[in-house]
Amino acid sequence: MKPVAFDYHRPETVSEVVALLSELREDAAVLAGGMTLGPMLNLRMVRPRAVIDISRIQVLKAISPKSNIVVTGAGVVQCDALQSNVIARELPLLAMALPWVGHFQTRNRGTLGGSVAHADPSAEIPLCFVVCGGSVVLQSRRRERRIPAQEFFQGALTTQRQPDEIVTALEWPRTPPDAGCAFSEIAQRHGDFAIAAAACCLRLALDGRLENLSLGLGGVENRPVAIDAKSFLGQSADGVAVALAEHAAASVTPMDDHSASADYRIALTKVLVERVFNEALAKVRQRGNRLQ
Amino acid sequence: MTTLHHPASERAMIELTVNGQRRSGQAEPRMLLCDFLRHELQAFGVHVGCEHGVCGACTVLINGRAMRSCTQSAVQVDGADIVTVEGLADAGTMNALQRAFAKEHALQCGFCTPGILCSVTHFLREPPSPTEAQVRDMLSGHICRCTGYASIVTAILQAATDIKKGS
Numbered sequence: 001m002k003p004v005a006f007d008y009h010r011p012e013t014v015s016e017v018v019a020l021l022s023e024l025r026e027d028a029a030v031l032a033g034g035m036t037l038g039p040m041l042n043l044r045m046v047r048p049r050a051v052i053d054i055s056r057i058q059v060l061k062a063i064s065p066k067s068n069i070v071v072t073g074a075g076v077v078q079c080d081a082l083q084s085n086v087i088a089r090e091l092p093l094l095a096m097a098l099p100w101v102g103h104f105q106t107r108n109r110g111t112l113g114g115s116v117a118h119a120d121p122s123a124e125i126p127l128c129f130v131v132c133g134g135s136v137v138l139q140s141r142r143r144e145r146r147i148p149a150q151e152f153f154q155g156a157l158t159t160q161r162q163p164d165e166i167v168t169a170l171e172w173p174r175t176p177p178d179a180g181c182a183f184s185e186i187a188q189r190h191g192d193f194a195i196a197a198a199a200c201c202l203r204l205a206l207d208g209r210l211e212n213l214s215l216g217l218g219g220v221e222n223r224p225v226a227i228d229a230k231s232f233l234g235q236s237a238d239g240v241a242v243a244l245a246e247h248a249a250a251s252v253t254p255m256d257d258h259s260a261s262a263d264y265r266i267a268l269t270k271v272l273v274e275r276v277f278n279e280a281l282a283k284v285r286q287r288g289n290r291l292q
Numbered sequence: 293m294t295t296l297h298h299p300a301s302e303r304a305m306i307e308l309t310v311n312g313q314r315r316s317g318q319a320e321p322r323m324l325l326c327d328f329l330r331h332e333l334q335a336f337g338v339h340v341g342c343e344h345g346v347c348g349a350c351t352v353l354i355n356g357r358a359m360r361s362c363t364q365s366a367v368q369v370d371g372a373d374i375v376t377v378e379g380l381a382d383a384g385t386m387n388a389l390q391r392a393f394a395k396e397h398a399l400q401c402g403f404c405t406p407g408i409l410c411s412v413t414h415f416l417r418e419p420p421s422p423t424e425a426q427v428r429d430m431l432s433g434h435i436c437r438c439t440g441y442a443s444i445v446t447a448i449l450q451a452a453t454d455i456k457k458g459s
Contacts, residue, residue, distance in 0.1 A: 001343065005300040008321035008367050012294045020295065031368075038363025039344035042324070049300075051321065053368055079357070103433030105411055106345060108357040109364070190432040 003041035007050040014139060017054055017166050022141040024050050025163040031055070032075050035102060035110035036118045060113070060168065065090060070172045071137075074113025078102075078125075081112055090174045093132060093181040093201055097124040100183065103191040116152075117167045119159045121255070122194040122219035124185065126153055129170060130224045131199040131216035137169040138162075146171070153223040179203045179212070180283035182276040185219070186268050188259070194219040195260045198248075198272035200280045202237075204288075210237050215244070215273065220254045220265050227251050227273075237281050245273040298367055306366050310335060311379030319366040326350040328366035329376060337377035337406045341435070348434035351407035352376050358414040377406035380413060389413065389451040398447035400438035408434050412448055421452055 006029075011017045021028060029048035031037055032055050040046045054060060060075030063084050070090045072081065081087050082098045101107055101115070101124045115125040116136060129136075129149040136152045138145050138161060152160050161167065175181065185197035197218035205211040215227040227248045232240055254265035298304040303318035310333055317332030324343075329335040329352070338361060341349035345363040352361045353375040380387055386394065389412055399405045408431070415422070415430045422430075427448045431441060 002324065002327075003322040003365075005320065005322050007300045008296075008298040008304075008365070010296040010367075016295045034364050034368070035345060035360075038360075039346075041322075042343050042363065055368065099429070103348075104415065104430045105348060105351050105358045105360060105433040108414075109354075109359045190429065 001042050001044060004044060004047045006041075006048050008053065009050060010053045010056060012057060014057060014059065014166065014168055017052055017057070018139055018141045018164065020050075020052055021164045021166060024052075028052050030117070030166055032060075032114040032117075033077065033110040034114075035106045036114065036120065054166070055111075063087065065174075068174060070174060072112050072170045072172065074111065074117070074167045074169055076112045078107040078110045078112065078115075079104075082107065091128075091132065091172050092175055092179075093183060093199055094125070094128045094172070096181060097128045097183040097199065100124050100185055100190075100194070100197070106191075112170060113167045116149075116170060117159065117161060119153050119157050119223065120193070121156050121222045121224070122197065123224075124183070124194070124197060124218065127197055127199050127216050127218035127224040128183070129172070130226050131201055131214045132172050132175070133214065134173065135171045136161075136167055137171060138165040139168045140165040144168075149224075150226055156222040158223075175201060176203060178284065178287065180280040180285075180287070182279035182283065184272050184275050184279070186272065193259070196220050196265050196268035196272055198269070198276045200273075200276035202277070202280050202284065204237060204281075204284055208236060208238075209234050210240065215248060215277070217248065217252060217269060217273075220252050220269055222255060225252060241274045241277045241281075244277055245270040248273045304367055304370075306332075306370050308333075308369065308371070309373045311375055317366075321365060321367050323366050324362055325352075325364050325366045325369055326361040329361060329374070332366075335376045335378055339403055339406055341403070346435070347404070347407075348411065349404050349407045351410045351434070353410050353414055356414065358411040375410065375413070377409050380409055388454040389416070389448075392447040392451035392454060393444075396443050396447035396450060398439065398444045404434055404436045404438075408436070408444065412451070416448075416452055416455060420456060422449070424449065 027049040060073040064071045134149045135146040181201045185194040201214045203212040213229045254262040256262040307316045329338045339349040341347035350362040
């Protein structure tokens with residue numbers, strides 16, 4: 001199908017975008033790469049009166065390392081993020097997840113900010129963003145504000161963004177160099193929507209016990225969820241994987257839909273959590289061995 | 293204000309470089325790039341399949357990168373440099389990639405082929421000697437219902453070798 005007729009606006013600055021949004025509000029759709037909005041327009045799942053194309057705003061394309069965080073502009077294209085040394089070094093979880101995002105041909109156009117603003121429950125970038133403990137930067141004519149990733153995602157395609165706001169940047173805490181990260185997912189075909197995805201980031205204390213553990217699941221609930229794993233801290237990392245998988249499976253209320261039953265999602269959750277935990281642990285230990 | 297504005301009901305003038313030639317035409321904001329290339333510029337090698345970015349038949353090179361032309365509108369890419377399958381042959385002679393597809397029988401009905409050829413043109417610039425796994429990963433962005441992909445994978449690996457040898 002073809003999109004409904006819409007007015008097309010292509011501002012060159014963020015202040016022009018927020019001026020337009022304050023006037024058009026719900027009638028406008030913000031367009032960056034269009035790898036999810038494009039299909040939704042073609043399928044007429046969205047029928048905006050106006051489209052605001054932010055893809056040529058250069059300031060939104062920067063990847064900027066700051067003291068404790070890395071700031072990725074909303075318009076950073078996924079393939080550029082995949083080739084970025086800063087992201088490979090400072091945000092290894094994101095670097096690992098990006099090859100799972102869509103396909104080569106869609107990563108050449110899709111953006112980091114677009115994926116977060118769109119908030120598909122199974123999307124990889126929002127999952128990493130939650131597990132890393134990032135914050136969304138939102139700008140409107142009224143104010144600039146930051147929302148923690150975990151609060152930003154409210155449900156399928158539903159976020160805290162107000163109609164007059166634009167996502168301008170994502171702020172990612174730098175991953176400590178001694179952390180180990182892993183990402184895995186199950187989809188019907190590589191690049192399709194994940195039926196379930198898991199991401200893990202962990203650090204060990206000098207005595208080998210778990211010091212930090214971030215774990216999250218995508219595609220299981222109607223938004224990316226962080227699993228509270230505090231009860232595992234201080235334990236020896238050996239033999240934790242199975243108990244952690246059971247804990248994660250007991251913490252979620254899985255979706256039940258055409259692509260998978262709730263039971264199947266629980267089964268995948270256990271497999272994926274065990275997998276990402278063990279992979280992340282192996283990475284920490286490999287690094288430890290190299291340093292000795 | 294420097295915001296460009298095209299009203300929904302008006303046709304905007306779009307200028308592109310298509311296969312090395314300056315081309316122009318008119319498009320309403322909602323006109324998809326694939327439809328603009330086919331119906332306004334007669335680039336009928338751009339095939340339109342699923343129209344939601346899944347099948348890959350409409351893939352073209354936009355400023356050197358392989359992208360879907362069905363999930364963006366023509367106004368979005370005004371001024372871009374576009375290469376379609378029509379622009380791949382060298383002065384009417386098939387290039388190394390196209391020859392490998394012919395030799396390895398990497399197509400049957402040919403509907404998916406223009407998109408795949410455009411994707412591979414970009415893909416082979418970055419890992420010039422890809423592994424079979426990398427080729428299959430890239431091909432996950434295309435749907436072919438005839439070949440079962442085996443011959444396409446063989447042809448791409450063959451083309452990579454041929455291009456490296458400079459043939």
